[in-house]
Amino acid sequence: MDIKRTIKYEADRVSGFGREVMAVPGCEALEHCIQCGTCSGVCPLSIYMDYTPRQVMELVRSDFKNEVLQSHTIWLCASCYACTTECPRQIRITDIMYELKQRAIKEKVYPKRFPIPVLAEEFTKMVHDYGRISETWLVSKMYLRTNPVAALGMAGLGMNLMKTGRFSLKQDKIERRSELARIMESVDQQNQKAQA
Amino acid sequence: MSAKKEELRIGFYVCHCGHNIASMVDCVAVARSVEKLPGVALARDYKYMCSDPGQVLIQQDIREHKLNRIVVASCSPLLHEHTFRGATEAGGLNPFYFHMVNIREHDSWVHTDRQEATEKAKALAEAAIRRVAHHKALEIKKVPIHPDVLVVGGGIAGIHAAMTLANAGKKVYLVEREPSIGGHMAKFDKTFPTLDCAACILTPKMSEVGSHPNITLWTYSDVTKVDGYVGNYTVQVKRKARYIIEDLCTGCQDCIPNCVFKEPKFTDDFNEGLGKRKPVYIPFPQATPQVVVIDPEVCLNFKRGKNPDGSPIVSDKCKKTCVEACGEKNAIDFTQKDELKEIKVGNIIVCTGFKTFDAGRVPAYGYGTYKNVYTSLEIERLVNASGPTGGEVILREGKNPDGSPKTPKSIGIIHCVGSRDKKTNIWCSRVCCMYSMKLAHLLKEHTDAELYNFYIDMRTPGKGYEEFYNKLLEEGTHFIRGRVGEVTDWAMTPEEEGKLVIRVEDTLAGVVRRIPVDMVVLATGLEPQADAGDVRRLFNMSCGGDGWFLERHPKLAPVNTFTDGVFLAGCCQGPKDIPDTVAQAGAAAAEAMVLIDRGYVEQEPNTAFILDQECSGCKSCIPLCPYTAILFDEERKKAYINEALCKGCGTCVGACPSSSIVQNLFEDSEIFSEIEGVLSYD
Amino acid sequence: MKYAYFPGCSLKGTGKAYEESLLPVMKHLGVEMQELDDWNCCGATAYMAVDEGKACAAAARNLAIAEKSGLQQVLAPCSACYLVLNKTQHYLHEYPGMRQTVARALETVGLRCEGTSAVRHPLDILLNDIGLEAVKQKVTRPLKGLKVAPYYGCQIVRPYATFDDQTNPTTMDRLLEALGATVVKWPLKTKCCGGSLTGTLPEAGLRLSYILLKEAIKRGADVIATVCPLCQFNLDAYHPKISARWEPVPIPTVYFSQLMGLAFGLPDNQVVLHRGMIPMKPLAAPAPAAAAAR
Ligand SMILES: Cc1cc2nc3c(=O)[nH]c(=O)nc-3n(C[C@H](O)[C@H](O)[C@H](O)COP(=O)(O)OP(=O)(O)OC[C@H]3O[C@@H](n4cnc5c(N)ncnc54)[C@H](O)[C@@H]3O)c2cc1C
Ligand code: SF4
Ligand code: SF4
């Protein structure tokens, strides 16, 4: 029998993490959470999560940064906003999930070979480079980076799309790509300045 | 010819308040500084001015040193102004020759630099010394109190308050808008935590109210107008037409079975719509008074539509078998009209209770969509022996193979419906954890079903309440900590087919669960009555942001309102259970009796008055007064203030364009010299 | 009536049937839609997960272009676009810090976003600007006997319910009734279809699509009507995978705009039913009077 230590010491906390998240626009109300579990009760994906949304909320508030940023939960969230709509304390759980995803990507601590963050990154890159998304390319890239074998399983899907005339290999682009790039650069610069 | 101006001889006292003041303010230095001011005859510091020796000190000094003004620098006037005015009066001076300076809350408690705090105390003291020189002798007015009391609302709060007063020999008018008194409690089968039968403890009280010689009971009535002030209210009550002459109706109820409608077919509100009644009905067997009502909306003897005065039109088309049955008792009168009564009372107790949260506002729980979702009040009626099913718990939807109605085999009770939720009501309704357990127990008793209670937190703070929780745990009721996400009817597994499925996180186990049940009960929270805003204005009360009537002080004046002579009891002030309601009703009755037995009320003389010759008759002040104390003499074209109504708020004083309004204790000379005093200090 | 039209990437790709059917329907109703000049991807849910500031700035570029065009009403048919553009408006109003960052970024390319335009969903426009009466007048082939399960999905009513109820939306129900269809009552109207998880984590994502399809069939629906290209894709293109993993649930999922085109009697190449994997059962033959009129 394998046994695992589950106790948490104070040293396991990253003091100030909760406050930091709650200072982000949209995440303020988390301090009012009463741990009622409505969010988990309505969440269609909670049945697959390692921590329920409610538990994630408490872990954030209690500064257990490593636990939440490495959790599967934040990547399983499909942004359906059911929790945000029903929460009796009007906590924007979906937006908090977004904030946690951003932090996990920035710190590169998401689970290895997990396709969801990879998709998000590829998506962002494509918007950056072309201004528009071409779904076929996007999905192909994600599979190549995470699970090339599964990509074969998707071939059937491609065939179906082809049959119904919905498959295209053309990369759609906007005309003023430099304009978009400049906007993005400016946001980056402003953020860097703010951090400094 | 004015009398020679009396020489000023001010006595000044600075209090150490133990360490409270002395640790931050150098009291001796303050006394020494004040001593030198013009008009000051003596200045002393003392450890506790409010103590008996402190008060005696003032009295002695007045006599020995011929003092004619007193200033005490100590705590807040809220605490001890009354004390020191008393000492001043006992020393032989008019109490309004006294003035108080707050150097504790306004100084020693809020500063950290002793030097600066001491200087501030000196400045405040000088301001008071200059002000008190302008003080005048004022008189406290006494207004007699009318000994009768109006109680509004005949729930358990109103019943208990009325009985308490009546038993003490006071005359009471009890006004209830429904055809019977009893309120919510009359709908319950049992009451937590003792599970005593609600009817057994309530109905004796109800019939006592009905027959008490000191109580005038007006049911089916509304208070429509309130004028006057503490001790002297004039109240108008509308007695709605019930088409029955109350004095003649014996309550035999022969009319009901004899109505031309053979079957009851109209929605019965008392049974939460679960039962039916006829056009002529009595809300429930123990109704008080035992007088029937005719509903003109459905009775065949009335036409649809209204007369110009708003009353229904008599058609005389019905065979009126009810009248035949009534016979020579002759109690039925289709021509009855609403009747206005005017009464005089000295005090009013408002006991208008609560309404339950509308469960339809939480669509995720399916009330109104799924027939087998119930509200708690519906279940109260369903388990009640005198309820629509005679106490049999049967489902609204679904039949057994033999066609008989189904009884539930599993029941989920959802707590906090509409409560503790920012989208609806943020407060905890306080009684629903307990009543949910009561209903769980009763449902178990009636059906032997599997019971689940879904709660966020169990709130059982009352005598015997935690023990009741224990009892339920022993009965095997499942308690699942988690606020239910939704109630649906789509099945994922075979055992969910045909059931209502509750999806919830079991937060203690840390897993999401789907639990199929036959019946869902929503523990709806308590809310202010729909017309609470109108009632509040009628009786000149205040509301909190949440809509409950506001008590004067949450701890120390829980049944008083900001209007003297108007008291609160029961759930109109906030959610509470029956024991707390009854305690409050007793307290409100006692507060009213304090005034009645003293016979008069004293009025602070800080009222405003209008300098008649200066008033230009512009009427600017009249709409500004929050207490409607300003009247207008149309003949002389001058405004004047009813001193008994004025609360001394000062609004009109500042607003009068011709500066013709003066307020006692806040005259210009007093205020300006006080300001000069603060500013002149350097 | 003229609107700025923000198609979004999906309507140009896998969701082309939405655009192909919506444009003719709107034209038929006398509504002019002017495609936004050089619009860029709204950012969808993926961008928000990477960088909120940039996601807002990218979305705000579109709003700025709309403001510049003088058209104050932006029609966004895709649910994700609709939500992201709305959310950006909210963020710009609620959070001064975000407003400043975005304003400065746009300024570098001479754009300004005042937040004055309204982001609208076609259902909102159909019910509140055009009105059901006008829609009814255009119906030549009422969808008699067609049992439709209206499926709204997540993001048009959550978290910002601007034109419909969050838990029980009814705009599409009323529209479908105006087309003569029978609306199937079901409790999954606003449940999640799995979003992009169908591709990234099929076990979890596809299960949600499966539940929707299964329940729609169980409630007697002939077809599911949707408002979102991702929902349509999930409920339609993954059919083989869902059948293989659970059980066959053969029910077609089409855009509400396709059903409108059908009821308006528009030609097949404007109703584009052939873009779906599961064929729709043919409508009952048109009543003789209607047939004669054609
Ligand atoms: C489902 C349920 C179960 C409960 N079970 C228990 C229990 O087991 N034990 C317990 O201790 N508590 C219980 N409670 C709480 C209990 O109901 C309240 O404590 C109690 O009813 C409060 O009494 P009240 O007189 O203040 O208000 P109410 O009972 O609401 O009475 C108010 C009365 O005033 C009348 N009224 C209102 N407005 C006007 C007006 N403008 N003019 C004239 N009349 C008016 C109303 O018609 C009513 O008769 C339960 C509550 C609920 C909802
Ligand atoms: S629903 Fe809201 S209050 Fe309840 S546990 Fe989730 S975040 Fe906390
Ligand atoms: S938004 Fe995410 S966490 Fe919230 S209910 Fe939907 S999937 Fe679950």
Ligand code: SF4
């Ligand atoms: S109205 Fe007449 S018949 Fe009816 S209860 Fe009264 S007395 Fe009896």
Ligand code: SF4
């Ligand atoms: S008048 Fe007719 S309908 Fe009305 S109560 Fe009497 S018998 Fe019934």
Ligand code: SF4
């Ligand atoms: S008493 Fe219990 S059920 Fe009622 S609102 Fe409070 S916590 Fe919820």
Ligand code: SF4
């Ligand atoms: S002082 Fe206030 S209460 Fe008195 S008359 Fe003036 S406005 Fe009314």
